[in-house]
Amino acid sequence: MKKNNAMTGRLKIHLMFGLILVVSTSVTGADDPNTFNRLMDPPSKRNPSPMTDGIHDPNNNGTQLLQPPKEAFQQLPKGKSGNYIDWMKALQDKKINPxxxxxxxxxxxxxxxxxxxxxxxxxxxxxxxxxxxxxxxxxxxxxxxxxxxxxxxxxxxxxxxxxxxxxxxxxxxxxxxxxxxxxxxxxxxxxxxxxxxxxxxxxxxx
Amino acid sequence: MNKQKNRLIDHIKYSVMIAALLVITFAPTGQVKAEFGDVVINNYSDKAGMPPVVFPHWFHRIRFRCKVCHGDLGFEFKAGGNDINMVKIIDGQYCGACHNGEIAWSIENCNICHSAPVGTPTQVHESTLQKLIKPDQNKTEDKK
CATH class of the missing domain: 3.90.10.10 (Cytochrome C3)
Incomplete structure (x- = not known):
């Protein structure tokens, strides 16, 4: 019994510390009101994989089979917006052959x-x-x-x-x-x- | 002394682990950020109890020019504007013109297309209309 009590006590402490860690990181991180370009996404968030893009269900086994865009795009010329690929140049340079x-x-x-x-x-x-x-x-x-x-x-x-x-x-x-x-x-x-x-x-x- | 130190390290380890777990389980799903041109088609999926379809334009345009689907196969330039159903697909219309086990993998791979979370509305993802900055609306839509 005593052992059990001690265990739950420790667990409580761990949970508390865990919560404190979460709160402190979230305060210093994403919720900073003065983040640079607060309405824009940083380049690191471009071309996300289907597992993390928010429009595919990551629990669906089909999602895991899909190709991440970045894998296909690595050999294509870069563009400024959209898919961040210059599709016209990709075609002219024969990087793609649709x-x-x-x-x-x-x-x-x-x-x-x-x-x-x-x-x-x-x-x-x-x-x-x-x-x-x-x-x-x-x-x-x-x-x-x-x-x-x-x-x-x-x-x-x-x-x-x-x-x-x-x-x-x-x-x-x-x-x-x-x-x-x-x-x-x-x-x-x-x-x-x-x-x-x-x-x-x-x-x-x- | 050493024993206490080890214990402290263990405590820290557990706390960090629990913090990580908390982050993973309670993290907001975040902004929906699929690829430019991804089309969600949910004309009939929800009613039929299937997850909606996500069509990746980028993947297909690497392999086909626009006119193959939008000219030869009769796809309209409008998300949800094509009356596609599974009967037509197995009869070789729309997606079924290629997804027949010959040109591309066949329809028994349901979940590769039907991969959006249930209830995702028909849309063209990352389209200019969606990108117009309306933070409040976007946030409430995302949370749905």
């Missing part, structure tokens, strides 16, 4: 090399839409005519609609690079009176 057909490994996409320039109202550079990069991945019918009417001036596009998942936002911001990479689309500087330096497009405009 099939163009479900079964036919020799099938090749039909590439169309046509840039569409969209003049934008605000101060942002004009948008250059390259068909070339898009036809590497997609068929014409994926976008035309349901998402974009293939006619000049027929499509109203706004950043608000893109953010809400329409137009370019059907892919960009969901699987393709998100709108935070402004300059990848807004890439054609326009001549502006406010610009201090004369840039190339200024000279071209003249």
């Amino acid at each position: 099939r163009n057909d479900r079964v036919d490994t020799k099938s090749q996409p039909i590439i169309m090399d046509l840039n569409i320039v969209r003049e934008v109202k605000g101060s942002m550079p004009d948008v250059v839409y390259p068909h070339k990069q898009h036809t590497e991945w997609l068929d014409c019918a994926n976008c035309h005519p349901a998402i974009f009417i293939p006619q000049k001036g027929a499509n109203q596009i706004s950043m608000a609609s893109i953010l809400l998942g329409e137009k370019c936002g059907v892919c960009h911001g969901k699987v393709a690079f998100p709108v935070s990479e402004c300059r990848r689309c807004h890439s054609k500087p326009k001549p502006t009176k406010t610009a201090n330096k004369k840039n190339k497009s200024d000279k071209q405009a003249k």
Whole structure:
């Protein structure tokens, strides 16, 4: 009996110390109100494994079979956002070789090399839409005519609609690079009176 | 003296162990942080008593161009916008066009797809809409 009492006593002490340890570490760690970039995740939290990503059930035996993204990504060129992979570069550099057909490994996409320039109202550079990069991945019918009417001036596009998942936002911001990479689309500087330096497009405009 | 020292070390060891256990068992599940483009499909899963499906876009785009699924196989560009069920899959439609034991592993491996916690809503993970900073809403959603 005595031995039992002593045991429970010790256990209590251990539990107390354990609790104190937990509380002290949590206070100094995650809950620090002045953490740097409190609304952002640190790079170490990117591309988590399915076991810890919070969307797969770690108790599901199928989850354990899934490949961690980092394993697949280690040989691919890095990107700034999304999967943190530059998928277009990965394709061009032949780091990946995605099939163009479900079964036919020799099938090749039909590439169309046509840039569409969209003049934008605000101060942002004009948008250059390259068909070339898009036809590497997609068929014409994926976008035309349901998402974009293939006619000049027929499509109203706004950043608000893109953010809400329409137009370019059907892919960009969901699987393709998100709108935070402004300059990848807004890439054609326009001549502006406010610009201090004369840039190339200024000279071209003249 | 030595005996006491050893005991103290033992006490510390146990306390640390218990602390670790406490952290593991009571740790908040944390922010949900799946890969950009992961799609959760829960059109019928919950009602059928199955865990919802997680579709990893990144894994598939390494192997196929977008048009194979979104053109040839008829997948709409919308999470939950495709009326997929197991009958269609075993008849070779949607996922079943490849997940047939020939091109990719077959449907008897239920849990490799049906791997989300029960009740996870249909969504595109890490999409711009989800990433708009609304801490309070996100936190309450995560806790569900």
